[in-house]
Amino acid sequence: MQLSKILCLLFASTALSAATSTRRTSTSARAGATPAANAAVPKKLSPATPPTMADVKNSITNWDTSVKTVNAYLNDPQNNTKLQSAIVFAKDEPVQLATMMKVTSLSTSGQNAGKILMGNFPSIISNLNAVSAGSMSTNDATAAVNFNRCxxxxxxxxxxxQAAATATKMQGTVGMPILEDQCSQMSCSSGVSGGAAAVAANGSIAANRM
Structure with a gap:
C-alpha cells in the first residue's frame, strides 16, 4: 500500500512537471514572438486617385522613412535585424512610387524619374533578399545596392x-532624400541606368547630402 502511494506521488509529480514545462515553453515562445509582432512596418496609406496634396505629403513621409531604414542597414551591413527591416521598407518604396506616378499634371522630369525608379527598384530588393538568403555575400550585395542608390x-x-509636390501645389520646401554613408565615397558614371540624367537633374551627389 505504501509503495502504491509512493508510485502515485511520483506519477503525479512527473505529470505536474511536464505541464509546468509545457506552460513555460509556451510562455517563452510567446515572449520570443513579441519583438517580431512589434517590429516596425510601413504605415498603410489609402491615397485617392488621383492623389491629393495630402496624399503626396503622406507618401513622401512614408518614403522618407523607408529610405532612412534602408540607409540604416547599409551603414551597418553586418546587422541582420536592420537587414530584415530594410527588406520590409524597401518593398514599400515601389508602393509610394505608384502613388506619385498617378499625380495629375506630373512634369516630364517627374515622369522620367519615376521610370528610372521602376527599372531600378527590383534589383535593390533582390540584392537585399540575396543577403538574407545567403545566396550573395554581404559585401557584393551592399556594394551593388549602394552604387545603384547613390x-x-x-x-x-x-x-x-519635388515634381509631385509642385504638381499638387504642396506648401513648403521638399528636401532631398538622405544618402547612405557610402555615397560620399562614390564616383558615379553614366554606366548606371539613368544615373547621368538623375545626377545632372539634381546636382552632385555631395550636394544631396543632408
Missing part, C-alpha cells in the same frame, strides 16, 4: 518628390 535611385526619388 548614383541613380536617391537622386531620382528627390526629383519625383
Amino acid at each position: 548614383c541613380t535611385v536617391l537622386p531620382a526619388i528627390g526629383m519625383l518628390w
Whole structure:
C-alpha cells in the first residue's frame, strides 16, 4: 500500500512537471514572438486617385522613412535585424512610387524619374533578399545596392518628390532624400541606368547630402 502511494506521488509529480514545462515553453515562445509582432512596418496609406496634396505629403513621409531604414542597414551591413527591416521598407518604396506616378499634371522630369525608379527598384530588393538568403555575400550585395542608390535611385526619388509636390501645389520646401554613408565615397558614371540624367537633374551627389 505504501509503495502504491509512493508510485502515485511520483506519477503525479512527473505529470505536474511536464505541464509546468509545457506552460513555460509556451510562455517563452510567446515572449520570443513579441519583438517580431512589434517590429516596425510601413504605415498603410489609402491615397485617392488621383492623389491629393495630402496624399503626396503622406507618401513622401512614408518614403522618407523607408529610405532612412534602408540607409540604416547599409551603414551597418553586418546587422541582420536592420537587414530584415530594410527588406520590409524597401518593398514599400515601389508602393509610394505608384502613388506619385498617378499625380495629375506630373512634369516630364517627374515622369522620367519615376521610370528610372521602376527599372531600378527590383534589383535593390533582390540584392537585399540575396543577403538574407545567403545566396550573395554581404559585401557584393551592399556594394551593388549602394552604387545603384547613390548614383541613380536617391537622386531620382528627390526629383519625383519635388515634381509631385509642385504638381499638387504642396506648401513648403521638399528636401532631398538622405544618402547612405557610402555615397560620399562614390564616383558615379553614366554606366548606371539613368544615373547621368538623375545626377545632372539634381546636382552632385555631395550636394544631396543632408
